[in-house]
Amino acid sequence: MIKVRGIDLTKEQLAKMIDFSILHPNTTSKEILEGIEICKKYKFNSFCVNPNYLSLIVEGLKGTEVEPSVVLDFPFGTGTEAMKLAAAEDAVKRGAKALDMVIDIGALKDKNYKLVTKEIKNLVEASKGAKTKIIIEVAYLTKEEIVAACKCVEEGGGTYVKSSTGRADRGPTMAEVKLMRESVSPNIGVKVAGTGSFWTPQIALGCILAGADLIGTRSGPKIVDELPLMEEVYKNMQIL
């Protein structure tokens, strides 16, 4: 068995560290229904979709431990606070257990930390106990800005700081995941997205090694399915 940061990576444990996501704008309800079956089969931590499919997954995941989650102001984060909060209230009302919200990236780069923090705080309040995963889109940020964004999430009371939408030019580097982990206290989770579709299981392993608690990806099944191969390949390695 592969052990990373003291975590025994069984199939079940790995699946619990994955937020399965289907976020393409051209996704059909049929694909979402298939996604629900996939989530039930793998017992992923959550299923993350666009708001138009939230009710469908809330219904489909009833009676399972898979959390229905939804993205807010995705993928740009450029909506106003009022728009974000309205979307959050609507999502909570319809049964979302986690909200993945994109911050105002421009405001962060303007060093308007007050605005960014306030948005997160109000989102957390509006979430009424649902988890909040605050997307900071590291592809657009300097190291200093990543640290500042993490501080805003911490002060705002977010449940997780999340690296990426998966829609920007790139996902995070290993160094950036590590930096996120080091920039928040242990009670804030780190979620990574944007891990791509090439060597995703290996990259997921690297993310966990660097400090990620959750990985949001449409490649969830591939990651879990490839675990036995990784175990075989890594059997002689002592550090993991």
Place this chain on the structure above:
Amino acid sequence: MKIGGVELTREKLAQMMDFSSLNPDVSEDEILKCCEITKKYNFKGFHVNPIWVPVVARELEGTGIETGYVVSFPFGTNPTNLKVAEAEYAASILKGKPWVIDMVTNVGKLKSKDYKYYKNDIAEVAKVAHDAGIECKAILEVQLLTDEEIKIACELATEAGADWVKSSTGRHGGPSLKQVKLMRDCTPSHIKVKVAGTGNFWTPMVALGCIMAGAERIGTRNAPWIVDELCELFSLE
């Protein structure tokens, strides 16, 4: 950190890297910069397009670092006699220096099941390499092949006398972890496995996976990043 019972060091990791700069728009200045980087890290080799080979051989003179010569790169579609001519030209300018041939096999002939041609194509280039006292790598482009085709290609390359099977040119994607392992599993242990096409995203973790799966060499322009990040991650000195 140990791999297969061997303690990995920064030096050993660098010796598993063939640094490369194979884009068609690379300038001489960039090649010279890369030569300095190659010397600094003491990579096993530096691979460039043929036009820059004399420059690289001159810059690496006396270091023991291999100059890599790519034959029929990146498609492998030249007829055998042209591949042989390329290899012979390389031998004439690199005589007495540490160098190596990375030749692209004829993927279309493999897919046409013309195994006789495929094998002979490799054998003729390997013969030039061996006559010059150096090794020959056969690039298979495994990401374009089925598992069955990968097995056949590895067998034919072995029979043809290639010293290495190499996964990819890096021009049309790269292999999966499963494909790297398959190459290692279906090739006799005296034939070495080189991987290329590891991309530009999380390349150190991808390289680590390749090494764990049995690759003895990684060919990549990201060699410095791989060495730096893996050494930091595993506290290698």
